[in-house]
Amino acid sequence: MNKTLQVRELETEFHTPRGVVPALHGVSFEVQDNEIVGIVGESGSGKSTVVRSITKLLMPPGKVSAGNVIFAGRSLLDLPEREMRQIRGKDIGFIAQNPFSALNPVTRIEKQFANIAKAHGVKVDASERSRALQLLESTGVRDPERVMRGYAHELSGGMAQRVVIAMALYLNPQLVIADEPTTALDLTVQRQVLDTLRRLTIESGRSMLIVTHDLGVVAAYCNRVLVMYRGNIVEQGPVEDVFVRPQHPYTISLLNSVVRPEEETQYVPGSAEEADTAEPETPDSPKVQLSEARRS
């Protein structure tokens, strides 16, 4: 199996007025072809920093100080911004957390698609437009023609996130990076959007790196998982291995905080799953899969 993305000993720091704050201490992992890799970890553990360091979207005062990112045989950290820009959107698609803050509020959706095409030297014509329409349709947008002519604020959250996904996939990237793509959506919509994402990546032979703090999402959608803790990857491997035989104390406590196998409908107070307890469990829900995975 080929490697789409290889990250070696990545170190990132923030140069704050109070001094240099290290955020990543040598992070190494890889994403194989046609694989979904999840990154989990508590808030502030450096998940978004990994994503931004790879795509070189880190804003000052953040700075990658060491390491290597190899994507499609190219070392991204050595590329000048001009070439990096051409990779973003074309070879690496990015899905933002909140679609309403990511989409341009004053530009028509079709114009935003056209801008992406233009930025990558793709001629904007009728066939390009119909390709965008098809893509919107395949992400599950109803009435894509009307959505294309409208603005972001006219959409519901789920629809807007599908538009973002369509934009990320527009130029057919090999790798999709999603930073908490469903946190801003309500629970039923989360599943539909994630299903769509999985269908559109795996079935088209793409790879995906997905950041989440929902272990259920990892259990249901990812092949492999990276567990981050304070700027380090403390554990990584196939989802079944990590969830069934966690090695690192942090991973164990992370798993324990979500669900206890002996009393699987009880949740630790304050956990993100709590809001979902009113809903009856369906057999394919990620949490049930998670607990089944732990029992097996």
Place this chain on the structure above:
Amino acid sequence: MIRYIISRLVIAALLLCGLITLSFGLVSLLPGDPAVALLGEYATPADVARIHSELGLDLPFWDRYLGYMSRTLSGDLGHSLFTGSSVSSEILTRLPNTLIYLVPGLALALIVGMASGTFAAYRYRRFADKAFTFWISILMAMPEFVLALLLLFVFYQQLRIAPAPIGMLSSAQITPPHVTGSIPLDAIIAGQWGTFSSILGRAVLPIVTMGLFFAAPFGKTVRSGLLQVLQSPQIEFARACGLRPGQVFRYALSDIRGSLMTYLVLLFAASLSGAAIVESVFSWPGVGGWSLDGVLKGDVPVIQGFVLIMGTTSLLGYVILDALITLLDPRTRSKAVAGRRQRRLGATPTAIS
């Protein structure tokens, strides 16, 4: 759409009436009696009474108020207590003289502020940004007249490339034949391009004064607005889609467009009052210096006229601004045009959201 425009016009009309009321109230708020201001401390009671009746001050309140309102609305702003000249015709001849340096000055401020603020934001915390912040704080600590005198000192006294601050025309220039009463306009009508360009030459220092004075706060606003929006998820997503730097800048600009426009109108309103000082320094025959004179003498109709013209211009600016901001943003436009909240796509109960 029509309903929206009508509602704005009604609001503007109400605000205008409020403004006239305010200007009317000024007379009673001002310290001292206008008759005493006019005649001096030693006026006889009979003279004071005569002036009162000339000014209509002996009439009942409502008569005075309604009379003032109707006269003002018909364009009659009264006469100067001291020179006896009509306030409205003074304003009409002087306003072009003010606008001839004020508008280019603000345009200069817009260009300089926009360019330097953008440059600083893109070079955040680097040398250029620090230099920008340093100069801005110096400029912003400097009152207008200090800036004007400094420019005069450098360009008139030392380098001798700027004309003396003695007004719009030198005595050597022939005054154009009287048509509108406004010298720059008459010069254009008469085709006296030499005179007109000499006026422009003399306007350069006032333009630069205004330009630098307002470029500083505007540039600062541009910088902080851009810094904020460049860190926003919207710009991160635009960059993650691989948009070109120019496209990203346009996205960023469209986000802060409204607040920048608002700030420009604020600056315009402020510049009208700042005009008084610049015009005094350059002996410029505009509305600013004239009204300052009126204020110092207690010339009530002149003060009222200035308040009205300043207020109306700012009011007009705000109404146009409000309409522009509403109509430029699709989120507010759809509501303004349709008059009701639009149905969200896909928000129907049966839709998969």
